[in-house]
Amino acid sequence: MNRERIELDSNRPPLLISGRVMNEFCAHARETQPEECCGLITGSPDQRFRTVYRCRNEMTALHRKDPESYPRDGTKAFYMNPTDYLKAAKEASQYGESVNAIYHSHVGAGAYFSEMDQEFAEHEAFPFPDVAHIVVAVFDGQVNQLGIYEREQVGAPWLGRALEAEPA
Numbered sequence: 001m002n003r004e005r006i007e008l009d010s011n012r013p014p015l016l017i018s019g020r021v022m023n024e025f026c027a028h029a030r031e032t033q034p035e036e037c038c039g040l041i042t043g044s045p046d047q048r049f050r051t052v053y054r055c056r057n058e059m060t061a062l063h064r065k066d067p068e069s070y071p072r073d074g075t076k077a078f079y080m081n082p083t084d085y086l087k088a089a090k091e092a093s094q095y096g097e098s099v100n101a102i103y104h105s106h107v108g109a110g111a112y113f114s115e116m117d118q119e120f121a122e123h124e125a126f127p128f129p130d131v132a133h134i135v136v137a138v139f140d141g142q143v144n145q146l147g148i149y150e151r152e153q154v155g156a157p158w159l160g161r162a163l164e165a166e167p168a
Contacts, residue, residue: 007110007160015148025037026143026146036076037103037136039052039053040053041053049101051092053084055085056084057080058080080104101132102132105138106137113133117133130154134148135148147160
């Protein structure tokens with residue numbers, strides 16, 4: 001399938017999210033650079049984004065084992081550790097929460113939804129096909145842009161908009 005990266009749509013209003021949750025995944029993005037971070041965000045019907053679960057990025061290990069199949073390392077891509085995300089989803093369900101978003105960072109690049117990000121989100125083996133995808137752009141150790149990509153319904157095109165902290 002021929003894809004193009006999706007940029008944030010400045011005509012759409014930003015989505016507001018808890019500052020606590022945002023600070024957690026932004027800290028993860030800063031701590032893992034120069035590699036990309038990745039994780040899950042779970043929530044409930046009354047609070048969509050409540051709990052952050054960090055996952056390990058296995059891309060560098062996969063690249064070292066098989067550079068032909070995995071030409072990029074963790075500085076340019078992510079591969080979420082399956083044990084981590086399955087454990088997080090199970091724990092969340094014990095608290096009445098479900099996975100509502102995946103997050104990952106782009107180091108030295110914008111908060112766009114890349115061709116590879118879309119392939120990951122739509123891969124038949126990925127267990128969370130209907131969740132939002134949050135991209136954290138990190139430049140020089142600082143988060144400078146946040147985007148969220150969602151579909152209005154299954155199979156519809158991905159739409160992006162900025163992500164901002166709710167007013168305190």
